[in-house]
Amino acid sequence: MSEASLERAHHEVLPAATPAQIDNAKFAMWLYLASEVVIFAILIAVYIVFRYNNPDVVHDIHEEVGIILVSINTFLLLASSWAMVMGLQQIQRGNQQGLIQWIGITAVLGTVFVALQYVEYNELGHLGLSLSTEFGMRFYAPTAFHGVHVIIGVLWALRVILRARKGYYTAQNYLGVEIFGLYWHFVDVVWILLFTVIYLV
Amino acid sequence: MADEQKPPLTDQKTGEKVSPTPSYPPGEAERMPEPETGLEEAVVNALDASEQAVASPVVQAFDSAVSAVQEAVDQIPGPAKTHAEASAEEHSDTTIIMGRAITVPGGIYTVVFGVLGVATLVEIILAEFPRGLLTIPLMLGLAVVKAVLVVMYYMHLRSDSRVFTVVLLLPVAVTLLSTLYLITVPVTGY
Amino acid sequence: MASITAPLGQAQTTAPGLKVSDFFRWSVDHKIIGIQYMATAIFFFIVGGALAMLIRWELLTPTLDLMQNGEQYNTLFSIHATVMIFLWIIPMFAGFGNYLVPLMLGAKDMAFPWLNAFAFWLIPPAGILLLLGWFVGPAQAGWTSYPPLSTLYSGDGQTLWAMALHLLGISSILGAINFIVTIKNMRPQGMGYWQMPLFVWAILATSIIVVLATPFLAGALTLLILDRVAGTSFFDPANGGDALLWQNVFWFYSHPAVYIMVLPGMGVISELLSVHSRKPIFGYRAIALSSMAIALVGFTVWAHHMFTSLTPELRIPFMVTSMIIAVPTGIKIFSWLGTLWGGKIRFTSAMLFALGFLSMFVIGGISGVMLGSVPVDIHLHDTYFVVSHLHFVLYGGSVFAIFGGIYHWFPKMFGKKLDERLGKLHFALTYVGFFFTFFPQHIAGMLGMPRRVAVYDPQFQQINVIISIASFVLGIATFVLLYNIVVTLIAGKRVGANPWRALTLEWATSSPPPAYNFIGDPVPFEDPYGYGTEESVAYLDALEKRFPPPVDTSATLTRAPQSGD
Ligand SMILES: [Cu+2]
Numbered sequence: 001m002s003e004a005s006l007e008r009a010h011h012e013v014l015p016a017a018t019p020a021q022i023d024n025a026k027f028a029m030w031l032y033l034a035s036e037v038v039i040f041a042i043l044i045a046v047y048i049v050f051r052y053n054n055p056d057v058v059h060d061i062h063e064e065v066g067i068i069l070v071s072i073n074t075f076l077l078l079a080s081s082w083a084m085v086m087g088l089q090q091i092q093r094g095n096q097q098g099l100i101q102w103i104g105i106t107a108v109l110g111t112v113f114v115a116l117q118y119v120e121y122n123e124l125g126h127l128g129l130s131l132s133t134e135f136g137m138r139f140y141a142p143t144a145f146h147g148v149h150v151i152i153g154v155l156w157a158l159r160v161i162l163r164a165r166k167g168y169y170t171a172q173n174y175l176g177v178e179i180f181g182l183y184w185h186f187v188d189v190v191w192i193l194l195f196t197v198i199y200l201v
Numbered sequence: 202m203a204d205e206q207k208p209p210l211t212d213q214k215t216g217e218k219v220s221p222t223p224s225y226p227p228g229e230a231e232r233m234p235e236p237e238t239g240l241e242e243a244v245v246n247a248l249d250a251s252e253q254a255v256a257s258p259v260v261q262a263f264d265s266a267v268s269a270v271q272e273a274v275d276q277i278p279g280p281a282k283t284h285a286e287a288s289a290e291e292h293s294d295t296t297i298i299m300g301r302a303i304t305v306p307g308g309i310y311t312v313v314f315g316v317l318g319v320a321t322l323v324e325i326i327l328a329e330f331p332r333g334l335l336t337i338p339l340m341l342g343l344a345v346v347k348a349v350l351v352v353m354y355y356m357h358l359r360s361d362s363r364v365f366t367v368v369l370l371l372p373v374a375v376t377l378l379s380t381l382y383l384i385t386v387p388v389t390g391y
Numbered sequence: 392m393a394s395i396t397a398p399l400g401q402a403q404t405t406a407p408g409l410k411v412s413d414f415f416r417w418s419v420d421h422k423i424i425g426i427q428y429m430a431t432a433i434f435f436f437i438v439g440g441a442l443a444m445l446i447r448w449e450l451l452t453p454t455l456d457l458m459q460n461g462e463q464y465n466t467l468f469s470i471h472a473t474v475m476i477f478l479w480i481i482p483m484f485a486g487f488g489n490y491l492v493p494l495m496l497g498a499k500d501m502a503f504p505w506l507n508a509f510a511f512w513l514i515p516p517a518g519i520l521l522l523l524g525w526f527v528g529p530a531q532a533g534w535t536s537y538p539p540l541s542t543l544y545s546g547d548g549q550t551l552w553a554m555a556l557h558l559l560g561i562s563s564i565l566g567a568i569n570f571i572v573t574i575k576n577m578r579p580q581g582m583g584y585w586q587m588p589l590f591v592w593a594i595l596a597t598s599i600i601v602v603l604a605t606p607f608l609a610g611a612l613t614l615l616i617l618d619r620v621a622g623t624s625f626f627d628p629a630n631g632g633d634a635l636l637w638q639n640v641f642w643f644y645s646h647p648a649v650y651i652m653v654l655p656g657m658g659v660i661s662e663l664l665s666v667h668s669r670k671p672i673f674g675y676r677a678i679a680l681s682s683m684a685i686a687l688v689g690f691t692v693w694a695h696h697m698f699t700s701l702t703p704e705l706r707i708p709f710m711v712t713s714m715i716i717a718v719p720t721g722i723k724i725f726s727w728l729g730t731l732w733g734g735k736i737r738f739t740s741a742m743l744f745a746l747g748f749l750s751m752f753v754i755g756g757i758s759g760v761m762l763g764s765v766p767v768d769i770h771l772h773d774t775y776f777v778v779s780h781l782h783f784v785l786y787g788g789s790v791f792a793i794f795g796g797i798y799h800w801f802p803k804m805f806g807k808k809l810d811e812r813l814g815k816l817h818f819a820l821t822y823v824g825f826f827f828t829f830f831p832q833h834i835a836g837m838l839g840m841p842r843r844v845a846v847y848d849p850q851f852q853q854i855n856v857i858i859s860i861a862s863f864v865l866g867i868a869t870f871v872l873l874y875n876i877v878v879t880l881i882a883g884k885r886v887g888a889n890p891w892r893a894l895t896l897e898w899a900t901s902s903p904p905p906a907y908n909f910i911g912d913p914v915p916f917e918d919p920y921g922y923g924t925e926e927s928v929a930y931l932d933a934l935e936k937r938f939p940p941p942v943d944t945s946a947t948l949t950r951a952p953q954s955g956d
Contacts, residue, residue: 022361022362022364022365022575022576024502024503024572024576026361026365027362027364027365027368027571027572027575027576028502028503028506028568028569028572030364030365030368030369031368031567031568031571031572031602032564032568033368033369034368034369034371034372034602034603035372035564035602035603035605035606035609036606037369037372037373037376037606038372038375038376038603038604038606038607038610039606039609039610039613041372041376041379041380041610042376042380042606042607042610042611042614042640043610043613043614044380045376045379045380045383045384046383046614046625046636048380048383048384049383049384049633049636052384067325067328067329071321071325074321075318075321078314078317078318078321079314081314081351081355082307082310082311082313082314082317084355085307085310085354085355086306086307086310086311089307089308089310130622131617131621131622131623132622132623132624132630133631134630134631137617137623137624137625138625141613141614141617141623141625145613178357181355181356182356185351185352185355185356186356188351188355189348189351189352192344192347192348192351193344193345193348195321195344196324196340196341196343196344197341197344199328200324200325200327200328200340201328201337201340201341244732245732248673248729248732251674251725251729252674263680364575371599371603372602372603372606375603375690378690378691379607379639379640379643379690382639383636383639386702386705
């Protein structure tokens with residue numbers, strides 16, 4: 001065997017290492033989201049078990065609290081997700097200004113969501129729903145954990161905006177926006193499920 | 202000895218046959234010495250049998266199933282739309298739904314947003330009006346539909362690599378298993 | 392296509408010029424990170440080992456002597472177990488993975504070098520956090536930390552314990568994501584999934600388990616921390632909680648975690664057995680696929696840890712799934728035996744540990760099947776039989792594999808071979824010490840000696856004295872290894888790039904490898920285990936010409952003329 005076969009000569013053309021090459025960072029984001037699925041699932045499962053065994057307690061609390069505030073919040077988060085993809089579409093068309101505006105809307109909606117959640121927690125606190133009640137702990141744990149994710153998402157959005165202002169993203173290079181999008185939409189998906197399971201059912 | 206019975210190795214990417222390793226030249230390690238005692242013969246027979254078991258239908262089926270999964274994971278693009286079609290759709294303001302072209306700013310994204318909003322409204326109405334037997338399954342079903350819509354369209358899963366689908370479905374399967382267990386099994390053993 | 396994101400400006404060299412201080416700095420070179428993982432893990436191995444020695448010292452007599460009270464003893468075994476599992480075995484294999492996976496794939500680095508470094512640097516703070524618990528009322532609830540022991544009875548150290556485990560969990564999730572992306576995307580041309588070395592397969596299977604299972608631990612720990620500091624009572628039945636919730640969620644994680652700890656070891660063994668018996672691995676596909684099978688079936692068996700707290704009707708289903716796991720494991724064992732059969736076995740220290748693994752792991756596996764069957768488990772649970780079983784799997788399995796891996800890849804990492812005579816001494820002491828430490832525990836357990844107690848029935852004293860003395864031998868054996876490492880690093884002679892004449896790609900570069908591992912793109916040999924063919928001999932000879940052994944002829948470890956290679 002000749003020495004040349006130990007290493008590939010530099011002038012040889014390298015085909016892609018695998019047939020359908022997928023992007024490293026996007027793959028990693030999906031894997032990260034996979035592990036987030038599990039954490040959220042436990043927190044939600046803890047609630048579901050309680051709901052399943054104590055339907056009356058949950059019903060009474062739902063009657064007392066009402067769903068106006070949280071419905072508004074749900075629409076806000078859905079809209080923020082929409083704004084997110086609109087921003088992505090803008091940068092794919094090469095419109096940096098559009099990207100900044102739409103992601104800005106996403107960040108604002110996210111912030112309002114967190115603020116309203118704070119208002120909601122205050123109200124619930126007045127109703128005596130503290131962390132040490134049976135319903136309270138199972139309610140606050142998943143929703144607050146989700147809220148933390150929204151806060152992180154808002155900070156991330158601000159970073160995307162800052163980078164966009166420096167002209168970091170182009171019609172060819174929008175991976176950073178897309179990956180942030182994956183995170184934000186995931187948070188949205190979690191809320192879609194939380195809203196139905198915790199507030200409506 | 203059993204080398205000839207092995208299925209030919211193929212390179213995963215090029216599909217070319219890779220030549221199997223030839224048997225040992227003299228002076229190298231003998232692969233299987235001639236058995237001398239009964240025990241040795243039994244071992245050799247067992248090893249032979251297990252190498253031949255590779256050709257058995259069960260193992261072949263398992264093997265081809267795994268290969269199929271791998272190929273699906275690696276090669277097949279999105280089922281509904283090819284990546285190019287999907288991204289063309291996502292780039293334009295016009296989208297075709299049930300045979301009709303709809304033009305709104307944002308195209309398919311805005312249409313999906315509209316569906317999400319309507320579904321949420323329906324859910325809220327279902328929750329506020331007197332409940333029937335189907336109310337809760339309906340609400341949960343709507344929530345799942347909404348989640349799937351976001352994942353497919355906003356997170357581009359319908360056109361992106363199949364690997365991502367697997368990455369999402371594995372934890373969903375594992376957590377469904379464990380969550381269902383937690384829900385259905387009585388809280389206390391004894 | 393995205394590939395390495397390492398800034399080219401700060402090129403790292405692992406070349407001979409590397410200083411000791413380089414290993415204490417932030418570095419994004421996977422080789423330095425790998426060694427940082429291993430060194431940290433070995434440090435905690437010594438800490439955990441010292442705790443084990445204290446435990447055995449205490450158990451020399453049936454009464455309290457070293458400890459003032461039972462709580463101190465509780466702390467000892469709790470921290471011993473946590474350290475050994477989360478700060479020794481798991482990071483040690485992460486270290487092997489970090490060092491070897493890119494090299495085995497012919498890659499320049501991991502997919503995310505920065506993330507890799509970040510994942511490592513979470514470990515030392517976590518270790519410190521865990522040990523700090525000693526000063527604020529340490530954790531006492533065992534490594535399983537069942538409530539109410541972990542909620543109502545432990546000190547603030549239990550909170551620190553949970554936080555430390557949280558950090559370690561994040562670290563291993565990030566590391567696993569990195570491994571999966573690297574293995575999926577950075578294989579060289581000509582290496583499909585079925586041409587990957589089995590160690591890489593094992594790391595892939597392990598990483599999938601980590602991504603899917605470790606978040607369960609994170610979720611459980613989050614609830615535990617909330618219970619301890621925020622006034623919730625998820626695990627307190629008196630206030631509407633559920634004590635079994637912890638057990639379920641913890642074992643959702645911790646049974647798969649057993650495979651996180653042992654699958655990489657199985658990968659190491661697959662490499663060692665083939666290289667050192669100069670024979671192709673028997674049943675390559677079977678070994679690779681059984682890793683995946685173990686990974687998946689491992690998620691369906693958790694409740695075999697809860698037979699005594701489980702609804703009785705569910706015992707049998709979980710017994711059945713647990714037994715099923717023995718099938719892929721058995722496939723591996725027989726494939727390894729098939730590999731050995733007819734090979735030209737060289738009894739190097741690495742090979743001795745691999746053989747030690749085989750023998751001890753089989754014992755651990757069989758006692759596992761015993762514990763998996765309900766009637767036996769009802770009798771034996773919470774006795775020393777369980778202690779014995781888990782040490783046969785984790786020490787006789789994982790740690791033997793780690794030792795074998797150290798002897799095998801030390802020349803790769805430092806260009807010097809560990810002293811073989813000391814290595815064999817290390818093996819002999821470890822093997823004998825290990826066997827007599829843990830085998831008699833089966834008997835003590837069957838006679839009814841409960842685990843986790845400092846005060847026991849005097850009838851067990853004789854057997855405990857034997858166990859303790861053997862364990863001190865086992866402790867001393869470790870220092871032989873440490874001495875060997877230190878002496879070799881200081882005064883060892885340099886050996887060639889590929890002293891074992893192995894075919895996998897990590898040896899197709901100089902030892903230690905240069906910055907970015909390979910000059911040019913290496914081409915893998917068509918079969919990573921194709922030993923004994925003319926082609927493989929030609930390939931190895933060509934490698935040797937390309938990376939010649941040191942000129943010093945007194946270095947005996949260049950190619951010894953043996954007919955077997
Ligand atoms: Cu288990």
